[in-house]
Amino acid sequence: MNAGTSQRPDLPLAVVVGAGAMGMSAARRLGDDYRVLLADIDAERVEKRAASMRDDGYDAQSQECDITDRASVDRLAEKVAAAGPLRAVAHVAAKSPSMGSWQEILALNLVGAAHVESALLPVAGLGTAAVFVSSIAAHLVPDPGPEALAALDDPLAPDLLGRLDRAVTERTPGAAYSLAKLALNRMCARRAAAWGRRGARIVSMSPGLIATPMGALEFAGDNRGPKLALLQRTPLGREGTMVETADAIAFLVSARASFITGVDLLVDGGVTAASRPRTTRPCRNTLPRIQGELIVDIEPFKIAIPQREVEALRTRLGDTRWAPERDNEDWSLGVNGTYLRELTDYWRDGFDWRAQEARINELPQFRVNIDGVPIHFIHVRGKGPNPVPIVLNHGWPWTFWDFKDIIMALADPAAHGGDAADAFDVVVPSLPGFGFSGPLPGAALGYVETADLWVTLMRGLGYEKFVTHGGDAGAFVSARLGHAHPDSLIGVHFSIPILPGVPHDAGDPADFTPQERAMVEGQDLGPAAFVHVLINSFDPQTLAWAMHDSPVGQAAWLLLRRRAWSDCHGDLESAFDRDTLLTHLSLYWFTDSFLGSEMFCRASEFTAPMALANDVKPEISVPTAVAVMPKEVMHRPRALVAAHSDLRQWTLFPRGGHFAAAEEPELIAEDIRSFVRPLRPAERRASGSAQSGPLT
Numbered sequence: 125m126n127a128g129t130s131q132r133p134d135l136p137l138a139v140v141v142g143a144g145a146m147g148m149s150a151a152r153r154l155g156d157d158y159r160v161l162l163a164d165i166d167a168e169r170v171e172k173r174a175a176s177m178r179d180d181g182y183d184a185q186s187q188e189c190d191i192t193d194r195a196s197v198d199r200l201a202e203k204v205a206a207a208g209p210l211r212a213v214a215h216v217a218a219k220s221p222s223m224g225s226w227q228e229i230l231a232l233n234l235v236g237a238a239h240v241e242s243a244l245l246p247v248a249g250l251g252t253a254a255v256f257v258s259s260i261a262a263h264l265v266p267d268p269g270p271e272a273l274a275a276l277d278d279p280l281a282p283d284l285l286g287r288l289d290r291a292v293t294e295r296t297p298g299a300a301y302s303l304a305k306l307a308l309n310r311m312c313a314r315r316a317a318a319w320g321r322r323g324a325r326i327v328s329m330s331p332g333l334i335a336t337p338m339g340a341l342e343f344a345g346d347n348r349g350p351k352l353a354l355l356q357r358t359p360l361g362r363e364g365t366m367v368e369t370a371d372a373i374a375f376l377v378s379a380r381a382s383f384i385t386g387v388d389l390l391v392d393g394g395v396t397a398a399s400r401p402r403t404t405r406p407c408r409n410t411l412p413r414i415q416g417e418l419i420v421d422i423e424p425f426k427i428a429i430p431q432r433e434v435e436a437l438r439t440r441l442g443d444t445r446w447a448p449e450r451d452n453e454d455w456s457l458g459v460n461g462t463y464l465r466e467l468t469d470y471w472r473d474g475f476d477w478r479a480q481e482a483r484i485n486e487l488p489q490f491r492v493n494i495d496g497v498p499i500h501f502i503h504v505r506g507k508g509p510n511p512v513p514i515v516l517n518h519g520w521p522w523t524f525w526d527f528k529d530i531i532m533a534l535a536d537p538a539a540h541g542g543d544a545a546d547a548f549d550v551v552v553p554s555l556p557g558f559g560f561s562g563p564l565p566g567a568a569l570g571y572v573e574t575a576d577l578w579v580t581l582m583r584g585l586g587y588e589k590f591v592t593h594g595g596d597a598g599a600f601v602s603a604r605l606g607h608a609h610p611d612s613l614i615g616v617h618f619s620i621p622i623l624p625g626v627p628h629d630a631g632d633p634a635d636f637t638p639q640e641r642a643m644v645e646g647q648d649l650g651p652a653a654f655v656h657v658l659i660n661s662f663d664p665q666t667l668a669w670a671m672h673d674s675p676v677g678q679a680a681w682l683l684l685r686r687r688a689w690s691d692c693h694g695d696l697e698s699a700f701d702r703d704t705l706l707t708h709l710s711l712y713w714f715t716d717s718f719l720g721s722e723m724f725c726r727a728s729e730f731t732a733p734m735a736l737a738n739d740v741k742p743e744i745s746v747p748t749a750v751a752v753m754p755k756e757v758m759h760r761p762r763a764l765v766a767a768h769s770d771l772r773q774w775t776l777f778p779r780g781g782h783f784a785a786a787e788e789p790e791l792i793a794e795d796i797r798s799f800v801r802p803l804r805p806a807e808r809r810a811s812g813s814a815q816s817g818p819l820t
Contacts, residue, residue: 135159135183137207139200143170143186148177155182161207163189163200422584425489425500425560427481429714434477437675437713441472444676455687455694459680463696467683468676471706480707484525491560492584494577497569500524500560501553503585504535508547511535512614512800513587515551515578519596520660520721521682522783523711524554525704529789534796545804546797548591553581555597557720559711564720570728571597572735575604579612588612591800593792595619595784600728606744606769608737615747615772617799619784619792621760623768624734624743628758635761639776643754653688653757657730664722671718678718679709689782691755699787742768749773749799751792755781773799 136158140151143164151160155177162177164170167188177184187203190196449461487502502524505511514534516527531550538544554561556569556577569577578601582590591614594602599618606616607624623630636644659667671678683696683705692699712718736743748769752759754777762774775795780788 137161137204139163139204141189143173148173151184152177152180152182155184159183159185159207161185161187161204163187165190422490422492425491426485427489427560429477429481433714437710438472440675441468444468444674455684459684459687464676464680464683467679467702467705470702471675471679471709475703475706475710477707477710480703480710484528484707487531492581494580494584496565497556497577498561498564499553499556499577499581501551501581502531503552504531504550506534506547506549507536507538508544510545510804511547511549512804513549513551513582513585513590514796514800515553515582515590515592516785517553517578517592517594517598517601518555518558519594519598520558520725521685521708521712522596522598522786523559523708524552525707525711526783526786527552528704528786530785530793533789533793537793537797540793542794542797546801548796548800549587551582551585551590553578555601555721555724557717557724559715559717562715562717562720564723568720568723568727570724570726571600571604572608572728574601575608578605579609582612589614591615591617591796591803593617593785593796596782597725597728597730600730600734603734603744604737606746606748607734607740610740610745613746615749615800615803616744616769617749617751617773617796619751619753619780620756620758620782621750621765621769622734623760623765625736626743626764626768627733628731631761631764633761635763636759637762640752640759640761643752643756643776644759646754647757647759649688649757656685657725660722660725661729661731662726664719664726668719668722672716675709675713678712682709682712686783689755689757690787691753691779691781699781699783704786742770744769746770747772747799747803749795750775751780751784751795752776753780753782753784753788754778756784757782772802 137160138151138154138158139161140147140154141163143151143162143166147162147164151162154160160174160177160182162170162174162184163186164173165188167186170188171186174184174186185203185207187200188196189200446461446465449457452458452460453462454460487504489500489502492499492501516530518524518526531552533540533542534548535550536544537546556562556574557564578592582588589612592602592605593616594600595618599620599622602616602618603622603624606613633641633644667681671681686700686705687694687696690696690699697705712721748765748771750762750765750771750773752775762771765771765774773795777788777791780791785792
């Protein structure tokens, strides 16, 4: 293979400037997710090192480049343009600050500015002080004069250093070098602002330096991406090892870096006194985000169930030992055998798990470790002038995929018949113990602990305030958030009204309006509707032995609840298509999480009223909305909900059941939009600001 041939054209491109030991270490760490273009002044060396990467299975190209020479940079730019799309640029040159270093960074930014389609970051190379030192120059030369200012506005002007020297030598001898760096800083700030307006995630790294506040603020400028800076500092003069530093570089130019915002972190795992957690650990392929006393690691995630597990499931389905059945055509004794056999046959012979897996993987997914708890979540950034963050909470026996038809309707409303001004940044976590949010390392967690975790998760994503929506167990999480964490909430929206401190059977039936009373009277829940609550609470392990051994048995247990609680009029597949049902069932089976989901219910103690965390009145003190579905399993009078929450919106829907967002995604999406619309900051609604990211 020659230096210009790509093995994996489907992968984005990362440019690593500097083919020394540090650059090679970083390039190999990037090679799993990117095509790598190595650039170095030594043509023979860079091609040998690119060839060694190719021999090891990486997609690596090489390019001779003297980064201080504009013509050479232009040749690199042409190579990048031909090989793109470029997604990351890393300058890896471990040397002391010099005029050469700032010229290198300047040239590198030119390459990025010309060809980065969706830039993640410019990274200031090791040892270079170019990006964050503007305040030094500003103090040295408070009034450099018009000629120097003109030069600063054109950092590519020929003989910049000479012009600056001539302009200021009589005023402040020796200041030209600092002013040259100021010119670079101004250029980088403008570039950051331009990229930010295009949705770029800007992260800058500068080990061994104390980043000046002025420099950081100027670099941030008008950046409207998910905010910028990871300020990299090394305490007491200690430098990270080469491998650890390469890990940090690889992390910074990966998509994961877009979730690191405003945190002081260190390559070698050490910390400054101001931000020291109780425990530290070295950087190994991921950099931690410090959040209070917790360390949070966010990793991109794709579902990839091994083929042997897919085949094993088919084998088990074919070997099912069917139970006898009599007089159950009407499902009065449980799931009907004829339907279950037909569904099982399709699950074994017709269902395409890989197609469903690929559909899920179209959405950006991540896993994060919060204080030892593994959490899986989807995170889709909104397409609109001011997306508001929202977390969607599923229930039992739901999965995160119950929100599949509402995620993009909220994130990109203009593409779904709505207004871009109503866009949301959508976060959909799997509850602890469910799906890929497991297995848990210790005791089961309930909705109380989950609410705490979600506040940490959302802050880790850069959101200080957010909206929460939920149904079933997710409504408990949402209610707890609104009650215990009002400072972190914009509003609470749920499809079943859970009220902290209020017994589930509270309320006077006389308080129902005629419309509400008609919904209550229209319920057709049988006496077995809540038997699962008792089993989940008091006998989860016994049931789990059977459920984890038989996919058909597990399917029957879960399907009965879908049919009984949805607005399907006895026809389950009128509410959920067959492939969707089997995707949910497969997720439970492949993740071995049935018991984990039961244990969440046990830890939540759903049979008891939600305990109060404070004395604030009303108990949910943030704006609240309820989407009332006619076939929901529990109804409460509006008057009761209004007495215990800051009720802003109460919508009675003509159809829909317990799985509201899955059954009626368009109705729920519009209800959420209408609820949040007046809660968006007035000045941003009026100005049509282009800012995206957290709502503060």
